Amino acid sequence: xxxxxxxxxxxxxxDRLSGIAGRIQNLSPIMKAIGDRIxxxxxxxxxxxxxxxxxxxxxxxxxENKKRIRTLTVSGQLKDSIRYQVQGAVLSVGTNKVxxxxxxxxxxxxxxxxxxxxxxxxxxxxxxxxxxxMPVGAIPARQFLGLSRENSDEIIDIINDxxxxxx
Numbered sequence: 178x179x180x181x182x183x184x185x186x187x188x189x190x191x192d193r194l195s196g197i198a199g200r201i202q203n204l205s206p207i208m209k210a211i212g213d214r215i216x217x218x219x220x221x222x223x224x225x226x227x228x229x230x231x232x233x234x235x236x237x238x239x240x241e242n243k244k245r246i247r248t249l250t251v252s253g254q255l256k257d258s259i260r261y262q263v264q265g266a267v268l269s270v271g272t273n274k275v276x277x278x279x280x281x282x283x284x285x286x287x288x289x290x291x292x293x294x295x296x297x298x299x300x301x302x303x304x305x306x307x308x309x310x311m312p313v314g315a316i317p318a319r320q321f322l323g324l325s326r327e328n329s330d331e332i333i334d335i336i337n338d339x340x341x342x343x344x
Contacts, residue, residue, distance in 0.1 A: 187323075187324050187329070189329055189333065190211075190324065190329055190332050190333060190336070193333055193336050194207075194266070194336060201339065201340070204265075204266050205263060206339070207335065207336060207339045208263040208266070208268050209263060210335050210339070211268060211332050211335055211336070212261030212262075212263060212268050212270065213261070214331060214332060214335060215261060215268075215270045215324070215328070215332070216259050216260065216261055216270065218324075218325075218328045218331070219256075219259045219270070219321055219322060220256050220259060222321045223247075223249055223250055223253075223255070223256035223321065224247075224256075226247040226248040226249070226250075227248065227319065229318075229319065229320035229321070229323070230320060230322075230323030230324055230325040230328065231320070231323070231325070232325065233320070235248045235249065235317075235319040236248075236317040236319065248319065249280060249319055249321065254274065255272065255274050255276070255277060255280070255321075258272040258273055258274050258277075259271070259272055259321075260272065260273075270322065271322065279316050280316070280318075280319050280321065281318065281319070281320055281321060281322055282318050282320075283315070283316055283317050283318030283319075284315065284316040285315055286315050
């Protein structure tokens with residue numbers, strides 16, 4: 178998971194883990210349980226079409242797409258790509274999909290170039306074109322990564338259960 182993006186909302190979880198790190202010899206099982214739970218929480222956001230971790234409702238898509246099941250879900254690839262990785266006492270959650278960032282953070286007014294699949298020109302109602310430059314407008318942020326207050330509470334419960342099991 179190349180780039181790192183720090184998400185607000187995990188401070189309490191991080192503080193709680195730091196407080197017990199010296200008491201528990203092996204954090205790996207706790208980190209894996211937390212990783213599993215965060216992935217599940219994130220996938221649930223896709224299933225319910227939001228809201229973002231901070232409670233902001235996801236904006237509905239502007240355009241119609243017959244394949245769209247719900248907001249941010251046409252093929253399910255973004256939801257299915259959510260993974261976690263544990264390296265020592267560091268847990269990273271994210272996706273390898275390059276388009277994930279534009280959905281997480283939004284984007285400015287932009288345009289895309291549509292190229293034909295073959296080298297032949299595109300036959301459009303306006304004539305033959307080798308490439309069409311099409312404005313797509315601003316893409317609103319629809320945060321799917323991060324922890325809500327409820328998500329943090331669930332993770333703290335996992336940590337507390339692990340502490341009780343160790344004591």
